Amino acid sequence: MTFVNELNKVCTNILTKKEDLYVYAYDTSQNPDNIIIPYAVVFPKNMTEVSKIVKILNKYNIPFIPRAQGTNHCGATRLTKRAVIIHFSKMDKIIRIDKKNLIAKVQPNVVIGDLNKELDKLNLFFPPDPSNLAVSTIGGAISLCAGGPRTFKYGNTKDYIINLKIVLADGTIIETSKDLAKNVTGYNITSLFVGSEGTLGLIVEATLKLIPKPEERLLTLAYFNCLEDAAKCVNNIINSGFIPSTLDLLDNNTIKTIEQFNPCGLLIDKEAALLIELDGFRQCVKYEQEILKDILKKSATVDIIQAKNQNENEEIWRARRSAYSAVTQLKPNVITEDIVVPREKIVECVKKINEISKKYNITVCIMGHAGDGNIHPNFALDLSNKIEKENFEKLKDELFYYAISVGGTLSGEHGIGLYKKKYLKNALDLGAFEVMQNIKKMFDNKNIINPDKIF
Numbered sequence: 141m142t143f144v145n146e147l148n149k150v151c152t153n154i155l156t157k158k159e160d161l162y163v164y165a166y167d168t169s170q171n172p173d174n175i176i177i178p179y180a181v182v183f184p185k186n187m188t189e190v191s192k193i194v195k196i197l198n199k200y201n202i203p204f205i206p207r208a209q210g211t212n213h214c215g216a217t218r219l220t221k222r223a224v225i226i227h228f229s230k231m232d233k234i235i236r237i238d239k240k241n242l243i244a245k246v247q248p249n250v251v252i253g254d255l256n257k258e259l260d261k262l263n264l265f266f267p268p269d270p271s272n273l274a275v276s277t278i279g280g281a282i283s284l285c286a287g288g289p290r291t292f293k294y295g296n297t298k299d300y301i302i303n304l305k306i307v308l309a310d311g312t313i314i315e316t317s318k319d320l321a322k323n324v325t326g327y328n329i330t331s332l333f334v335g336s337e338g339t340l341g342l343i344v345e346a347t348l349k350l351i352p353k354p355e356e357r358l359l360t361l362a363y364f365n366c367l368e369d370a371a372k373c374v375n376n377i378i379n380s381g382f383i384p385s386t387l388d389l390l391d392n393n394t395i396k397t398i399e400q401f402n403p404c405g406l407l408i409d410k411e412a413a414l415l416i417e418l419d420g421f422r423q424c425v426k427y428e429q430e431i432l433k434d435i436l437k438k439s440a441t442v443d444i445i446q447a448k449n450q451n452e453n454e455e456i457w458r459a460r461r462s463a464y465s466a467v468t469q470l471k472p473n474v475i476t477e478d479i480v481v482p483r484e485k486i487v488e489c490v491k492k493i494n495e496i497s498k499k500y501n502i503t504v505c506i507m508g509h510a511g512d513g514n515i516h517p518n519f520a521l522d523l524s525n526k527i528e529k530e531n532f533e534k535l536k537d538e539l540f541y542y543a544i545s546v547g548g549t550l551s552g553e554h555g556i557g558l559y560k561k562k563y564l565k566n567a568l569d570l571g572a573f574e575v576m577q578n579i580k581k582m583f584d585n586k587n588i589i590n591p592d593k594i595f
């Protein structure tokens with residue numbers, strides 16, 4: 141193939157052997173029905189190389205898919221036709237941490253957990269915290285606008301992206317803004333790339349906003365005998381006037397499954413638990429902790445576990461972050477969904493998910509960022525079982541149409557990718573839908589950058 145010969149001239153790292161390519165037909169999302177392997181996987185080392193690769197692919201009209209660790213849940217790095225994978229694993233350097241200006245400049249494949257380890261040494265902090273932050277990259281998180289338990293207080297990835305260098309569909313490199321805390325000079329095109337699922341351009345460098353690291357973090361695990369009590373407690377906390385950094389809900393199935401596969405002393409007979417983290421100056425956290433204790437006492441909690449130090453904090457976090465891996469032990473496949481509903485609908489929503497799952501006989505463990513109305517049901521199933529697979533499709537339809545019907549939406553942090561695009565028109569204003577399609581055409585009139593995703 142002529143384009144592969146040309147790629148070989150500009151790339152020092154390229155895979156073209158069939159046996160090397162199969163793994164790139166997959167990502168974390170559900171198993172594809174038909175396996176499509178890429179033409180090649182390239183591993184550029186810098187933005188100039190990315191630009192040269194894209195120029196070649198553009199010349200030959202070859203589709204390409206930007207890929208980081210492939211941990212997205214929505215099929216955002218799946219192939220729908222043969223394409224070249226542009227894998228960013230060799231662009232994983234922290235270029236600069238600037239404490240004075242509270243920014244960090246990084247290559248796209250820097251892992252969020254690794255970045256925070258470096259920032260920690262300087263008492264700095266990058267708040268977006270997908271649960272898999274030990275592997276999740278900045279480029280992937282920007283492209284999906286990842287969030288996590290701390291979104292309630294700190295916002296998600298979009299709130300921490302100051303400036304991006306992007307390789308466009310024709311190989312041109314642009315800078316979307318400047319490394320400044322504020323800039324309203326022209327359109328905010330930086331934000332356009334956040335959450336764009338790698339469909340508009342390739343991120344080759346990112347400038348991130350940092351904040352000072354909170355002096356203290358304090359985690360409380362509060363148990364309830366019914367979901368309604370947990371939901372009331374969420375409202376009581378918010379109405380009391382302070383914003384915890386985390387306000388996460390675990391249902392009984394999640395508690396039981398974590399405890400079954402990663403025993404850590406969770407109380408498996410309780411219907412629901414809230415994971416509440418306070419952070420800030422030590423004195424403030426102490427003060428808020430007293431208010432929280434009072435609220436929990438008045439909110440029908442049946443047990444309260446209070447971490448006494450950072451080690452105990454970490455132990456509880458480890459349990460929470462292991463929820464997905466625990467569910468993977470139940471059945472061959474796990475599909476994590478990510479709907480958002482208005483916060484007052486959380487109890488109704490959890491009940492609805494249980495009702496639909498029962499109807500289609502599919503096991504579900506439900507977690508959620510209760511402060512944000514963002515619910516993650518983890519469905520355990522066997523996709524090689526035809527009936528289970530068909531039932532799951534029906535379940536998904538009911539789930540997403542339910543979320544939309546109560547004023548909610550399809551995704552709070554995992555994106556649309558391949559698996560939710562059929563619902564997109566129902567979830568968006570039609571005018572906005574058209575504008576989005578036109579933006580895609582404007583950036584990529586040949587439809588070669590991560591084609592078939594979102595729309």
Ligand SMILES: Cc1cc2nc3c(=O)[nH]c(=O)nc-3n(C[C@H](O)[C@H](O)[C@H](O)COP(=O)(O)OP(=O)(O)OC[C@H]3O[C@@H](n4cnc5c(N)ncnc54)[C@H](O)[C@@H]3O)c2cc1C
Pocket residue numbers: 167168205206207208209210211212213216217228248269270271272275276277278279280281282283284285286287288289336337338339341342343344464465553554590
């Ligand atoms: C166990 C587990 C827990 C998770 N928990 C959370 C959570 O709490 N919150 C949350 O938000 N998400 C969560 N996720 C999913 C999350 O979306 C991804 O982990 C993360 O945002 C990006 O993953 P990645 O780096 O592997 O990127 P990939 O999956 O490789 O890519 C993600 C998207 O980014 C694009 N992309 C990657 N690099 C670039 C680039 N340089 N330029 C342009 N586009 C690019 C890809 O094309 C794709 O569209 C979880 C996933 C797992 C497996």
